[in-house]
Amino acid sequence: MRGDLSFLASDLLEGRDTPSRGLDIAAEYIAAQFRTAGLEPGVAGDYFQNAPMVVVEPSYANFDLKLSRGGRGEELVVNPDDAVLRLNAALDLDQAPLFKLDLADADLVEKLTAGQVEGKVVITEFNPKFGSRLRAANRILRTAKPTLTILVDPMGLRAHQEPGHRLESPDDPSISGSPRLTLTGEAAARFYAALKPGTASPGMPASITGHVDAPIRKQVMLRNVVGILRGSDPALRDTCVMLTAHYDHLGMRPPNSGDRIYNGANDDGSGTVSVIEVARALAGLKQRPRRSILFMTFFGEEEGLIGSEYYAHHPVWPLDKTVAQLNLEQVGRTDSTEGPQLSNATLTGFDYSDITSYVQRAGASTGVRIYKHARNSDAYFGSSDNLSLAEVGVPAETLAVAFDFPDYHAVGDEWQKIDYDNMAKVDRAVALALYLMADSDQPVRWNEANPKTAPYVKAWKQREQR
Numbered sequence: 001m002r003g004d005l006s007f008l009a010s011d012l013l014e015g016r017d018t019p020s021r022g023l024d025i026a027a028e029y030i031a032a033q034f035r036t037a038g039l040e041p042g043v044a045g046d047y048f049q050n051a052p053m054v055v056v057e058p059s060y061a062n063f064d065l066k067l068s069r070g071g072r073g074e075e076l077v078v079n080p081d082d083a084v085l086r087l088n089a090a091l092d093l094d095q096a097p098l099f100k101l102d103l104a105d106a107d108l109v110e111k112l113t114a115g116q117v118e119g120k121v122v123i124t125e126f127n128p129k130f131g132s133r134l135r136a137a138n139r140i141l142r143t144a145k146p147t148l149t150i151l152v153d154p155m156g157l158r159a160h161q162e163p164g165h166r167l168e169s170p171d172d173p174s175i176s177g178s179p180r181l182t183l184t185g186e187a188a189a190r191f192y193a194a195l196k197p198g199t200a201s202p203g204m205p206a207s208i209t210g211h212v213d214a215p216i217r218k219q220v221m222l223r224n225v226v227g228i229l230r231g232s233d234p235a236l237r238d239t240c241v242m243l244t245a246h247y248d249h250l251g252m253r254p255p256n257s258g259d260r261i262y263n264g265a266n267d268d269g270s271g272t273v274s275v276i277e278v279a280r281a282l283a284g285l286k287q288r289p290r291r292s293i294l295f296m297t298f299f300g301e302e303e304g305l306i307g308s309e310y311y312a313h314h315p316v317w318p319l320d321k322t323v324a325q326l327n328l329e330q331v332g333r334t335d336s337t338e339g340p341q342l343s344n345a346t347l348t349g350f351d352y353s354d355i356t357s358y359v360q361r362a363g364a365s366t367g368v369r370i371y372k373h374a375r376n377s378d379a380y381f382g383s384s385d386n387l388s389l390a391e392v393g394v395p396a397e398t399l400a401v402a403f404d405f406p407d408y409h410a411v412g413d414e415w416q417k418i419d420y421d422n423m424a425k426v427d428r429a430v431a432l433a434l435y436l437m438a439d440s441d442q443p444v445r446w447n448e449a450n451p452k453t454a455p456y457v458k459a460w461k462q463r464e465q466r
């Protein structure tokens, strides 16, 4: 695993951004390891599931936007350096009315209706203090579809997390969001603070005027990497268990001084090399488990679970015959910000399905304590690629060693900092859990007694009709 990861997380691969040359090289490398291990190609003689996607990049070429509070001299000419765009088409506005969604005004947020904001430009703020109010308002905004939503973010808290580009799946427009403009800087904050909540009085309507070019769209082909270990039981081998991880990471920072490359050794190079290593181990067994095992690495997790979502909508193996997905995230670093994590692993959605009991049994046999993280178990269930499969009904959990570690999403996440002995120990538990799930008479089940599983259980029961 040290050998595999020293390549996959090397500077040469430039942080495995989706899409990038580095990501493509990583995909070829993973496929080569699956081939060497003796896995069957997952898709029509090939290890690649090709996913045609569109990269959408904002264009700032003819950017020109001016906000007005209505009174004389009360204008904000937007500097494109302060603007982060997320548009689907060109924007042309001629005194379009502004609606200030003032999050400090609980009553305004609570009574917000689609009719109030339809055809208007909603201006609101990114303020962690009002996170739950913004989420509540977003539910209305999603159906109301305002012309544009402007998010005032003086400190750049949200803006710095916005990727420079985003991905669209041509056959799943639900991936693309509604038009949004995030504004950083003091000038925007001052303009916003002085604006009246709701729609300003008819005599002095606040408005926005200007033009932004349509984003630039480029077609790309992205790849999930899939290998199959065929099961040994004629009656059960057409069902499968999945072991997955994401092989992409964040790419590179803009050119400046020092290290630019987000190597992503722990996130999620560690999961990727573990998938490869468990594939090698189980492919070498004389007696294979009864069900088949699908080994898979996804692109685009960091862009919003795009690769796994693509797979869930274009499954290689029928979903109603897919018994479970065990997903691996951050299994290499033991120096968690919560303290050392030796011979320890946790699962998200700990009380969501039987996967937990299989992993616990395997942990007991291999000396790895499988514990529930009180705060993160449920909170992180939707944070990785297990969610995409859960949403189409497949019992799915993510196993991790550390949720947070000193170099998380930083350029210092490098392969030298991995605890390889501990990762090997955890992976023995993973391999055994996978074997037990694949060898069991009974398929893995969702825990229907837990109300949080309701949407996934519903999809689980509908799977046969897909």
Ligand SMILES: [Zn+2]
Pocket (backbone or CB within 6 Å): 246, 267, 268, 301, 329, 330
């Ligand atoms: Zn990750």
